[in-house]
Each structure stands twice: as structure tokens, then as C-alpha cells.
Amino acid sequence: MTIDAVLSPAHSYGGNIAENVSRNRAVADQSGLARSRSTPIRLASEPDELEAIYQFRYQVYVEEMKRYQFHADHSAKKIEDPLDRGAANFAAFQDDEVVGTVRINFPRTSSIEYYEAFMDMCSAGCFHPGATSICTRLMVAPRLRRTSLAMRLTQASYEFGLRNQIRFNFIDCDDHLIGFFVRLGYVLHRRAEHPEYGMGNVMRLDLLDRARLARQRSPFLAILDQGGALREVAPRLN
Numbered sequence: 001m002t003i004d005a006v007l008s009p010a011h012s013y014g015g016n017i018a019e020n021v022s023r024n025r026a027v028a029d030q031s032g033l034a035r036s037r038s039t040p041i042r043l044a045s046e047p048d049e050l051e052a053i054y055q056f057r058y059q060v061y062v063e064e065m066k067r068y069q070f071h072a073d074h075s076a077k078k079i080e081d082p083l084d085r086g087a088a089n090f091a092a093f094q095d096d097e098v099v100g101t102v103r104i105n106f107p108r109t110s111s112i113e114y115y116e117a118f119m120d121m122c123s124a125g126c127f128h129p130g131a132t133s134i135c136t137r138l139m140v141a142p143r144l145r146r147t148s149l150a151m152r153l154t155q156a157s158y159e160f161g162l163r164n165q166i167r168f169n170f171i172d173c174d175d176h177l178i179g180f181f182v183r184l185g186y187v188l189h190r191r192a193e194h195p196e197y198g199m200g201n202v203m204r205l206d207l208l209d210r211a212r213l214a215r216q217r218s219p220f221l222a223i224l225d226q227g228g229a230l231r232e233v234a235p236r237l238n
Contacts, residue, residue: 086110
């Protein structure tokens with residue numbers, strides 16, 4: 001699916017939800033955690049940074065995972081697709097090397113094409129399209145999949161959503177990653193067929209559902225609680 005290459009095979013999420021959460025809490029050993037924390041994450045804006053992200057996607061999806069990609073440019077060895085127009089691409093860098101990415105799109109400002117129906121975004125009611133977002137292209141370099149880097153990338157996307165008045169975020173993932181996203185506070189919204197990847201799982205996050213974030217002991221909770229400015233930026237239900 002569009003969220004993949006996040007955890008090493010040793011940290012895949014089979015089994016029940018309780019087992020998934022327990023495994024996720026132990027996902028990073030101390031040395032791996034230190035490597036991840038020393039890896040800066042920033043919003044890419046320069047052409048060379050974006051080009052490095054597109055090339056990193058190709059390395060993961062085509063060279064590593066051997067997945068067919070609609071928008072793969074095999075001559076340039078990169079993947080740039082229509083959703084990149086108007087998207088926010090966060091990337092983790094080690095020196096000048098991209099080692100992790102996540103992409104955020106706001107339907108209010110950019111076309112999300114078939115994701116509109118695929119993710120059933122109208123289910124957000126009056127919050128769509130003004131206060132909804134999608135996350136895609138979350139991936140981490142193989143050597144960092146046993147670290148907290150994937151979690152840190154999702155935290156960056158969560159804070160970005162709060163600062164941009166997003167209430168509901170949608171993602172899609174394969175079965176083995178459901179537990180990872182449940183731990184963050186997402187709920188399984190539905191099963192659906194992605195036109196490029198086949199059947200998968202659409203998941204939805206209410207960014208302001210503090211009770212759920214607390215139950216799941218989500219790393220998003222500290223971001224929500226860190227200050228009044230962040231708590232009040234997103235629209236609330238009446």
C-alpha cells in the first residue's frame with residue numbers, strides 16, 4: 001500500500017491488537033533509538049531535496065520491494081506522482097542522504113485524485129475537505145527500520161496537521177502495519193481496493209480525540225497537550 005517499508009520483518013505486526021501494541025513499544029533498541037534521534041526531519045522545499053525524496057522512493061519500492069509503480073521513471077530512477085503537486089513532503093536526512101519520508105496532502109488545496117473515494121473521505125462529514133488530510137509514502141531506509149524513525153515521521157505529520165487545522169487524517173496500509181497505526185491512535189475505517197496495490201486497509205485518525213490517544217498511549221498525546229496554541233488550532237465538533 002502507500003504506507004509501507006516502515007518496520008523490519010522482525011517487527012511486523014501479526015496477531016491480535018494487544019500483541020501488536022506490546023511489540024510496538026519494544027520496537028527500538030537503545031543503539032537504534034540513538035541513531036534515529038540524531039536524524040533530523042524537515043519539510044523539504046528545495047528542488048534537490050525533493051529530487052532526493054523521489055529517488056529514495058524508487059530505491060524502496062522498485063529496487064528493494066520489486067513493486068510495480070504507475071509513475072516510476074526507470075531512466076531517472078525516481079518516483080514522482082501527481083499528488084506531489086501541492087503536497088508537503090517531510091524527509092529524514094543523514095548528512096545529505098534521505099533515509100525516511102512521509103507525504104501529506106490537504107484536499108482543500110490539492111487534488112488527491114482517486115484517494116477521495118478510495119479512503120471514503122466524505123465520511124468525515126462537514127470536516128471534509130476543509131479539515132481533512134491524507135498521509136502517503138511513509139517509508140524508512142532498511143537499516144533504520146528497527147528504530148523510532150517511522151514514529152518520529154508520523155509525529156511530524158501529526159503536528160503539521162494540527163498547525164494546519166486538520167481534524168481527520170486518513171492513511172492506507174497492509175495488514176502487518178495495522179497494529180502500528182492503532183498504537184498511534186488510528187482506527188480501522190474499512191477494507192478497500194487501491195488501484196495500484198490491491199486490497200488494503202483504510203485507517204482514520206481524529207487528531208483531537210484525546211481520550212483515544214491516552215488509551216493507546218500514543219506518542220501524539222504529548223504533542224496535543226504541549227500547549228494551548230496547538231490544542232486550539234484544529235476545528236472542534238459542536
